[in-house]
Amino acid sequence: MQPRDTWYRTRNESDVDSPALLIFPERIKQNIMLLKSMIDDPIRLRTHVKTHKTKELVRLQLDAGISRFKCATIAEAVMLGECEALDVLLAYPLYGPKLSRFLSLKKRFPKTNFSAIVDNPEAARTLADAAMQAGMIIAVYVDLNIGMGRTGIQPGAEAMALYQQCEQLDGVAIRGFHAYDGHVHERDIEKRKVICARNFEAVSELVQQVQMAGLPKPEIIIGGSPSLPIYAAYPDVECSPGTFVLWDKGYADSLPDQPFLPAAVLLTRIVSMPDANRLCVDLGHKAVAAENPLERRVYFLNAPDLKPISQSEEHLVLEAPSGHSWKVGDALYGLPYHVCPTVALYDYLVVIEQGSYITRWAVVGRSRL
Structure with missing residues (x-):
């Protein structure tokens, strides 16, 4: 700059x-349009609201045809429900009071389809039992650890077993896999492509195993801002950028391939x-x-x-x-x-x-x- x-x-x-903190809606609208131009269909965008946490910025995206969102907190999920977002994934483990608060979202905001993540068998059973007691069925994604080392289960036999467990549990409806790769932020996009391809290979193998087991093809929600232009080129994958809407100096310096405006x-x-x-x-x-x-x-x-x-x-x-x-x-x-x-x-x-x-x-x- x-x-x-x-x-x-x-x-x-x-x-x-x-x-x-000043924000500039004219620039934000340009960023939203740029994001849409980077993917073949906005239905494959599941933008993360953790960056802005603001209803007005959700509505700008809704007006632009983006209807699927990801969030990290109950407060962000409430905000999306109040905006009548079509589809919302709470990508954070649900334990303690968060579990009951999450279930209350479905009753409070019937126009929004809320889903959750699970990354171990006990969490899946706990969520399923709570949903059954509330007379609900909760859509879930198995959260995969593809290198971030924060939440998620390692891709492989245990992840496949967890997926099959969710498919059999009453109270939950398995939809697919979620994988976040916030550790991937190489400046050189060609290096990023190599890392993303390697990470995706493990996810793809799980998808094949699920289909070979006679189950419907899983949905895949993967990536963040650095991997956006890479996974946008992959078919049948939902991308979850968040920072694009406001951008910052850190990403402006490290991601020269993405010309979003601060x-x-x-x-x-x-x-x-x-x-x-x-x-x-x-x-x-x-x-x-x-x-x-x-x-x-x-x-x-x-x-x-x-x-x-x-x-x-x-x-x-x-x-x-x-x-x-x-x-x-x-x-x-x-x-x-x-x-x-x-x-x-x-x-x-x-x-x-x-x-x-x-x-x-x-x-x-x-x-x-």
Whole structure:
């Protein structure tokens, strides 16, 4: 991003308190159209809402013909139900109160078809028993661990046995396999293609075994943003990108093959100047995702030469070059390196259209209630 490109500047920035996360619907719409152009049929898109957690951004996708979604929390699932999304996969293991809360979604939002994942026999039985007691049948996907090492069962004999168990259990209806590959993020798309092909081979073998056992062909939901253009070329596969809608500095740098537009910008202000070449801005840990090293948390579009020195809950200290002209009260505009957890820090997104702040959209999916 060139510093002189001022698409992010807000004419009435004095009306926006800081820190704030600005979003740009015109760019978001372009990203949605670009996503649709990357696949043969939008029915094969199951976009993840964890990035934005916002009803208005769900509705922009619904208006564009995207009707299937993936989420990670009950709050996100509620948001999708309230938007009357057609098909929603909660891609997170269901235990404890989450299980009963998930079952309540089906009663509360009858227009939405909710499904879940399972990755071990006990989880499948527990879900099936709870569904039977509630008089329901829950659609499920066997969650596969294809290298992420987080959730999922290893592809192979145990995964096949779990699939067959789900097929026989009352209370659940097996639909297919789910596999997330968030560990695959090589910059070179050719290297990504090789890794994705290897990962998919194990999934494909399971699909063949299921069909050889006389069962219907399983659905496959696979991948995230880095593997999107690869799996989009595979037939009969649902793709689950999420970050595309807002994009961020991290993916803009690491995925040059995907020309999505950054559509979320942090607005922060200089609140103090502890010495001649140090600026303190109101962009602490509570305002931008802080899991990356300090130098990879925010990139200032209008001040790329500022160097982060330290960060605490409410403050970010920057080093400015000698002879700079910055002063207390000046606004800085920054791209977050990781937009998904950054969005989760805000109650509202500040909507910028035609260069001006016009309204706010609630980040309803960040709630844990």
